[in-house]
Amino acid sequence: MATMHDVANLAGVSLSTVSYALTGVRPVSEKTRARIQAAMDQLGYQRNAIARSLASRRTHILAMLFPAIERGLSGTALEFVTSAAETARERGYHLVLWPVNDQEGHETRELLQQGLADGALVMEVRLDDPRVALLHEVGTPFTLIGRTEDPDTLHYADIDFETTVRDALDHLTALGHRDIALLSHSRASLDAGYGPTVRVGAAFERYMTERGLSVVVRHCDESADAGRIATAGLAASHPRVTALMTMNDAATFGAMAELLERGKRIPDDMSVLSIVSSPRVGALSHPRLTTMSAPGTELGRLGVTSLIAQIEGTGATALHTLIPCRLDVQSTTGPARLPMNHTP
Amino acid sequence: MATMHDVANLAGVSLSTVSYALTGVRPVSEKTRARIQAAMDQLGYQRNAIARSLASRRTHILAMLFPAIERGLSGTALEFVTSAAETARERGYHLVLWPVNDQEGHETRELLQQGLADGALVMEVRLDDPRVALLHEVGTPFTLIGRTEDPDTLHYADIDFETTVRDALDHLTALGHRDIALLSHSRASLDAGYGPTVRVGAAFERYMTERGLSVVVRHCDESADAGRIATAGLAASHPRVTALMTMNDAATFGAMAELLERGKRIPDDMSVLSIVSSPRVGALSHPRLTTMSAPGTELGRLGVTSLIAQIEGTGATALHTLIPCRLDVQSTTGPARLPMNHTP
DNA sequence: ACGGTTAGTCGAAACGCTTCGACACCATGT
DNA sequence: ACATGGTGTCGAAGCGTTTCGACTAACCGT
DSSP states (O other), X not given: OOOHHHHHHHHTSOHHHHHHHHHOSSOOOHHHHHHHHHHHHHHTOOOOHHHHHHXXXXXXXXXXXEOSTTTOOOHHHHHHHHHHHHHHHHTTOEEEEEEOOOSSOHHHHHHHHTXXXXXXXXXXOBTTOTHHHHHHHHTOOEEEESOOSSOTTSOEXXXXXXXXXXXXXXXXXXXXXXXXXXXXXXXXXXXXXXXXXXXXXXXHHHHHHHTTOOOEEEEOOSSHHHHHHHHHHHHHHOTTOOEEEEOOHHHHXXXXXXXXXXXXXXXXXXXXXXXXXXXXXXXXXXXXXXXXEOOHHHHHHHHHHHHHHHHHTOOOSOOEEEEOOEXXXXXXXXOOOOOOOOOO | OOOHHHHHXXXXXXXXXXXXXXXXXXXXXXXXXXXXXXXXXXXXXXXXXXXXXXXXXXXXXXEEEEOSTTTOOOHHHHHHHHHHHHHHHHTTOEEEEEEOOOSSOHHHHHHHHTTOOSEEEEOSOBTTOXXXXXXXXXXXXXXXXXXXXXXXXXXEEEEOHHHHHHHHHHHHHHTTOOOEEEEESOHHHHHTTBHHHHHHHHHHHHHHHHTTOOOEEEEOOSSHHHHHHXXXXXXXXXXXXXXXXXOOHHXXXXXXXXXXXXXXXXXXXXXXXXXXXXXXXXXXXXSOOEEEEOOHHHHHHHHHHHHHHHHHTOOOSOOEEEEOOEEEOOSSOOOOOOOOOOOX
């Protein structure tokens, strides 16, 4: 591999001039610039990324922190990851995956202190996420994909769960539904303070109450079986429910299977609206699921962009962006079945 | 951040001794090793990864090459990616994502020649994949996840499609099925020489012919709708078919929906076996899909392990591993409906 | 008592770049 | 004619490691 030294020699200029020609930090005359370019072409020169990093104290590497164990990443996460990696590359950065699950943060700290990454993208954020303190302490710029409880001083991009839930309920109530149940993530995720579970639960409660409707929530694990069981329980305890709002892909499929098996027609007897999902997942079911699709691609792009802005010290304004899911109406939501007597 | 220099001063030894204590390349007495350790603890010292890379000409970074555009990564791919990233970390390596889609390979070459990565993991391999030549030329060690047409001289881990198809057919024929159709990936992927499509097609043809059965293959895009259309066509042209072997998750769901809509019972009237899939995906349907699940985790682990072995020059034997998918019998495969007259 | 190892340590030279200070040069405006 | 200021270039000092050659002291067999 040719080095900058070789290029300088061949072009008959000093090493630093080549560097300036490349970085543009200081002006270089058109003439010498051309000679340098010719030399680089001839040698097939590429700047050594590592040496560059060492000298400039910028690695152009972004780390993506995700707790790997917790049920692996979902389908949305994949979209997010590829979008983040792509955006990074477009901007001349690299995205490295750090699937770390140490509660104490020892491993994460070591990784950060090795100085490999210029910044971090934090996934699967909890309301009281300990990684925030860690990152502050180490001094690594970071952007959350998600939010802590009080994220005003932080940079984050997250799903606007409040709006998503409201839009979802608008859709359902416009169809005449009044008895709506929420099928959410596991209770464990709620207890752990996992953002989506907590926020959707709160928003659901709030908007249902505002509309004078009663709040029915079921938590269940990420499996079709758990979804079936939860749905069966719901049918027994709340037979009046005409619409299911779900945030749990696997459970949603289980729920639909259970409903069909019980002879319920979808959407005639029961509407199903899956939020924080994606049309791609929705297309897998029959009838095709009405979904509110998560903005994974946008979040990936935004997160990386904001992180780079922090690192480079440009774009002084902090990222505080919430993006709601988009409603994609398909075949599992329809008018509520004729109203029965509404006395309790 | 403390440097090795600081540690050396505090411990009262030379810089190189600290380095030797850390790398173990040369012996260091127990006494000074202890002093160095104490100094490091006191300073909270962490070796700078970049300086290390520059001096040792080893970045401990592995690049994962995947063509981003092509329908994004599938669910199996996610498993693979996280497994690869985890394995890398366990071994002290980092996995960086390079979603590159340039046919000419200019971008890939530039990336490689920057010297950031010690090696590459190549995904979505085609039978005549041009990246192989590129990697050879650049001199970067690499391992394929997949195989080219003639991969004997290369390192690879791939799904054993031949065995997978054979096992799948064993399962189906044991249930009495003789009229079996294959619903595969898109024709475009076949034309592009995408490994799975080509190999599964060939194996299907071979094993069906061996058993004296007629070969029916349908290619369709990665969508439920395409799956429905293909299934409708199949019903018209080959009404005798009693079993569908599919390799296309989205299309499989579409196919099942279409079958149900036509009043077919699954598996009574039609068995469905989804290969190169996963139980997690299978659990989404009702009835629950019988699948042959792809060994994503194993492939990730193997690929990274082999790549590291190449880089470090250990483990002289090349990786030539094929892993078949595992059969997970659920509810969409069952005995063939009573045999009709088998004359053509 | 003597060359030959070996364990343990040091200083200095890379690794391939960025960046700083200095300097020469030429065009200004006065 | 002269300071002023921008352009364009150079040499050298880092960046924080690894690694090489060299040296010392202790230990071995004879």
